[in-house]
Amino acid sequence: MEELDLRAVAENERHPDKIMNAWKELARGDVLRIINDHDPKPLRYMFQIEFKHTFAWEYKRQGPDEWIVEIKKIKPPAPLSPEQKKKRDELKQILKKLHQASPEELGGVKKEAEKYFKEVEPKELAMAEQELIQEGTTRSEMKRLCDVHLEVIKAHLGAASQRLKLPASHPLTICKDEHKIIKRNLKRLGRILEKLKAAGSFDKVKKEIDTLKELSHFFLETEKHHQREEKALFPRLEAHGIVEPPQIFKEDHLEFMAKKKTLNEIAMAQDKKDFRKFVELLSPVIEFLTKNLEEHIYKEDNILYPMAYETLEKEEWLEVRKKFDAIGYCCFAPADLEKKKGKKKRK
Ligand SMILES: [Fe+2]
Ligand SMILES: [Fe+2]
Structure with a gap:
């Protein structure tokens, strides 16, 4: 990664040529990191004109005092007939x-x-x-x-x-299997909320509160699933010129993470609240997750994953799988890893 800290350069010397030249030196897949004291929006427009379809622009920080942007050099999409x-x-x-x-x-x-x-x-x-x-x-x-x-x-x-028929060890099969578990647990979350809304006190829903606590942990752990998508799958798509869909999914992940943390905090502090207030706090968080996470999964299963399958080469999937294993699985484990563990135990 090449870094340019523009704050250290006098305003009249922050010539775009300097940035453009640094960019031209980069190899495909490399990243130019720009640090600035204001939003480098004009630079983005220049990139759009000069280097259309060959860069991915990602804000890492957006003010108030510091703006950090990472610009990745990507392969331009194949020309269309x-x-x-x-x-x-x-x-x-x-x-x-x-x-x-x-x-x-x-x-x-x-x-x-x-x-x-x-x-x-x-x-x-x-x-x-x-x-x-x-x-x-x-x-x-x-x-x-x-x-x-x-x-x-x-x-x-x-x-x-x-139509996607994949082996059990394929990264996309693993993700789709995880989606099924996540969707099941979203439904359970929705049912718990309905029961809480109908009950008037904590005494009537002790079992549900216990399940709610368990589920709030489960959803925190699903962070690994999003991490594997972001760190193993998305960079591969970006390298093939598919940059915008991964950005949209990443933004969703950030929103989900915040909601999952809130869900966990509310669930774990249950004894400190009165019942009505508790349900009032919980409702919007559960309603957000059941609606939006379900839709996110739908888009991944039906658009993002089939597109990734069509785009990545066979060897790339092997690399994706290696990264998946390195990041880890938490509450899920792919069938082939479980088998390997079983064999080791039997030895
Ligand atoms: Fe995702
Ligand atoms: Fe996913």
Whole structure:
């Protein structure tokens, strides 16, 4: 990693050429880290003009006194044939139309969109979204818009992910199995909340409170799952020019982590609160997690993972798996690791 601390350079000498030259020296996969005393937004625009599709921009800190950005050199996506380009543009148009439709128009536009979505592959959808972001749609806007087009596309996407037949030891199988456990526990969390809402005091829900505490630990431990996605899978996608979808998923992970910590804090401090206050604090956290984490998992199972499968080479999956094992599994363990452990014990 190359680091440039612009705070140490006089304002009139912070010439963009200096940064651009440092960038040109970097090999693919390398990172240029910029530290500045204000948001280097203009630099991002310059990169968009000069180095379109070959960099991934990630804020590591955003003020108030210090801005840190890591700019990674990535492989540009393969050029599209004229026919592919036409298809991509059509898809972007229909996505824009869906997102701009007024409530009265939405029904009609959704019908029109369905015929495009019937044939769209998850990777195509993700790349169209990435281009829209690179053309100015903000990430948070894109997240909101995803809900609209996901509603239309759900039936077709499900079919694509069903076609993925993977061995049990494959990193994606491991992640999908973990998703099943997480989803099961989200449902349990939802049921507990319903029971708490209906009860009037701690005495009536002792069992549920115990389960709630257990589940709050479980969800903290699932952090390892997100870490494996971020540290083993996402960098591989970024190296193939797929930069925006991983960023969106990373932002989700941060939000989930904060909520999971709050859930744990509320659950563990239960005896210090009165019952009504306890349920009042708990409700929005559980409601957030059951809705948003479930949706996040849906997008991973049906868009991100099929896209990753289509993109990474066989050897890369072996590397991903090695990193998975190094990061660890906590409350889950892949079947092949369990078998190995069993054999060792029997010896
Ligand atoms: Fe994730
Ligand atoms: Fe996940």
